[in-house]
Amino acid sequence: MRIDQAKSILVLGGTAEAASLAKKLVANRDLRVITSLAGRTQRPAAIEGEVRSGGFGGVDGLCAYLDAEKIDLLIDATHPFAKQISAHARAAAFRTGIRLECVERPPWMPQKGDNWISVAGPDDAALALPSAARAFLALGRQHLEAFYARDDVHFVVRMVDAPPALLPFKNHELILARAGHDKACERALFQSYKISHLVCRNSGGARGSAKLAAARSLGLPVIMIERDLRQ
Ligand code: NAP
Secondary structure (H helix, E strand, O other): OOOOOOOEEEEEOOOHHHHHHHHHHHOOOOOEEEEEEOOOOOOOOOOOOEEEEOOOOHHHHHHHHHHHOOOOEEEEOOOOOOHHHHHHHHHHHHHHOOEEEEOOOOOOOOOOOOOEEEEOOHHHHHHHOOOOOEEEEEOOHHHOHHHOOOOOOEEEEEEOOOOOOOOOOOOEEEEEOOOOOOHHHHHHHHHHOOOOEEEEEOOOOOOOHHHHHHHHHHOOOEEEEOOOOOO
């Protein structure tokens, strides 16, 4: 990534990669480094440098912010499934002429022993679950709706923040936690809840990969919501 000649950098964040990039950049005391968060997580992890939170108000708002803060380098280090903010970043960079760099997080690839069922989105994932499955949903709250109608499936849902209201599943248990780092812990969790299927998105990255290793070791099928599979 080229940061030469930049003085004020806006990092579009919300990911571990963005936080570690901000940490590296602030080591250069000549740079002003601002990380932008969407503001969805109640207790975001600590980030070095300046932090702002909340939407910009579309492309116009982002352009106005870049101008007001005299940003000369925009870095998109958002989550690979955060498509809208990335599209806004491209549009704002085009419109303002500010350089855009993107931090790409490669998707996970199936390994020997994996049993993945690749699907295009939550609707297809919900359809792929067999009746009487005990499915572990490693998905954000905004992706759960498709599963509510499956009252023949028992769901174990892991999310970071408590939902504002009871989730309208017929059968479910809630785990309030971030993704585990450790294969053995994820494996023990799946065993203790008698999980038969894991449902997740192909986010890539180190942090979420422990659940895949755990599923592999237990021979669990993984319903994998892939990036850009939809035609
Ligand atoms: P999205 O659908 O691409 O963006 C929706 C809107 O949220 C954007 O139009 C923008 O609002 C605002 N927004 C998103 N990211 C922002 C940021 N970093 N700073 C300021 N505003 C932001 O995004 P999303 O999928 O809801 O994800 C939201 C954030 O959570 C992202 O920053 C992403 O990196 C992080 N995250 C997402 C996921 C995921 O699964 N999608 C997982 C982990 C972390 P305006 O139009 O008003 O500017």
